[in-house]
Amino acid sequence: MHDARLLLELGDEAVRRLARRGYQLDLVELQEMSSRRARAIGAVDELRAESKRAAAEVGRAAKSGAGSADVDALKERARELKDHIRSAEEEVDAAGSALRDRLLTIPNLPSDAAPDGDSDADAVEVRRVGDPPAFDFTPRDHVEIGEATGVLDLGRAAKLSGARFSIARGPGAVLERAIASFFLALHTGRHGYTEFSVPYLVTGPTMTGTGQLPKFEEDLFKTGTGDRDLYLIPTAEVPLTALHADEILEAETLPRAYTSWTPCFRSEAGSYGRDTRGILRLHQFSKVELVRICAAEESDSELETMLGHAETCLQELGLAYRVVRLAAGDMGFNARLTYDIEVWLPSQDTYREISSCSDCGTFQARRSGIRSKDAQGGRGQVATLNGSGLPIGRTMAAVLEQCQDAEGGVVVPEVLVPYTGFRRLRPDGTTE
Structure with missing residues (x-):
């Protein structure tokens, strides 16, 4: 605020x-x-x-x-x-x-580093990493691969819950868990994040402090529990950032780096008709989230640091991607500057968003009452940053598509093998 x-x-x-x-x-x-x-x-x-x-x-x-x-x-x-x-x-x-x-109701002031414009077409490409795979066959999309091998069951998910839900089965469920476990190990072991297991239901004031309310109420799932209402989290950014609401942090303990693997719940009210096929845009999906809290004057460098951590996930998986800087009019309500990471999807012959890394400056900290003090007792402002590191479903879709082979199977990225216990998903849904 x-x-x-x-x-x-x-x-x-x-x-x-x-x-x-x-x-x-x-x-x-x-x-x-x-x-x-x-x-x-x-x-x-x-x-x-x-x-x-x-x-x-x-x-x-x-x-x-x-x-x-x-x-x-x-x-x-x-x-x-x-x-x-x-x-x-x-x-x-x-x-x-x-x-x-x-x-x-007033959004964050955009950084002058954000380009002009109001759509993804106005984003500025920063870099491309990795070469999109070249196939000597027509690549299938992740839905075809998932349903042919039996690792995805979208039909039964629709029977249970309606549109925009998914089920992962057998090796598919193992692959999902492996991706999440690898990301958490990477961020906690190499990047220095502290892992949290957080509530999936939070209060209205918590949502307000992190900027989801009042702006995005129609995109949230709300549930009544007796004498109070709670909201299902749209991202772990909400509870991780709000951990320090109305607190004064010791300046020497900054930056703080937090991560969590949670389900995320979004009504996708503003995305009618978009990505209705597959697992790219669901009402419920899981994601490993990154949150950093730092001194206000360090937010620019902290954004670059966090972006590098998210990129490392894709580099370790061997997936081709690019980084773009979003236009001022296309950024989220809380952000002053945002980078999107877009992974290559062969079936669509284009890059698709897999992560957004945003510097929120002091915007969320003011709303949530998060401050700092130095050893002499002087008060200071803090900045908050958040980014996907990464969503499990979209990463799985990219693995299925970029790592598919001519026989209809999928070669598992080497870094995931210790977590999956198998190196290849065969066309019949078995593993080797």
Whole structure:
């Protein structure tokens, strides 16, 4: 969440930067809302001072032996002031809530490093890594491979839960688990992340702090549990970032690097008709998430670090991919700068997103109340970053497609063999 004073100080610069992502900031409205809150606070302060003076007058009158009528009049005035204070405090709360609700809808200011534009066509390619595999046969897509070998059962998934769900069977389930285990071992062992097992249901304030609410409520699955509502997490970014909500972190303990393998739940309300075939866009999928918390001034370098960690996953698997920098108008609500990693899918003859790595600057930390202090007690701001490292389903799809062979089987990437126990998925669904 933004600080209203900082937005107003930036003025036209804030308007310019938000316009790059298609958001029109109304400075006049923001100034009026901020002024209303300031006036309300001022009125409360004045009334409290007057109430204090009135209480003192009552005491002096009683001690001086003033008539009971005079004392009663002063007491009545004191009571009236307390009533006025309560009303004024209600106005402070109302003005503060209105301003906060307004600020919660304003997206993060994009970095000037993000290119102009509002679609994936405006992204700037940074690099390509690995050569897309060349086949001497027509490559099949992951759905054909998965159903032919029996490792994917989308039909029964639809019977159980409807569209956009999947089932992995036998060696397919083993391969999913192997991918996740490899990613976790890589990030905790080589990259220095601490692994967490986190709740999959979180509160509304948790979702608000990390920026999913109120903007993306239609994309969330909500469940009632007696006297409270909880939300299924759309990504482990939410609980991992919110671990330190309303906390002050010791500056010398930064950066913090966290990872978790969780299911993710998304209604995909805004993606009707997109990627309806296969396992690229599901209501439930699993993902290994990366979160970093650092000093605000270090977020640029931390983003490059985290991006490298996500890329290493694909490099170790031997999968061809590219990295692009997203346009300002195509980034997520919380991000100031985002890199997408896109993996090659032979069946589509193109690169498709497999990871987004985002620098959120101080945006989520402000919303969640995360701060830092140094050894001398000085307070500082922290930045949060998040990235997929990586989603299991999309990685599996890329493995099935890039590693397929002419006989209809799939050669398992060497780094996964210790986790799968097999080196090849045969066309009949058995392994070797």
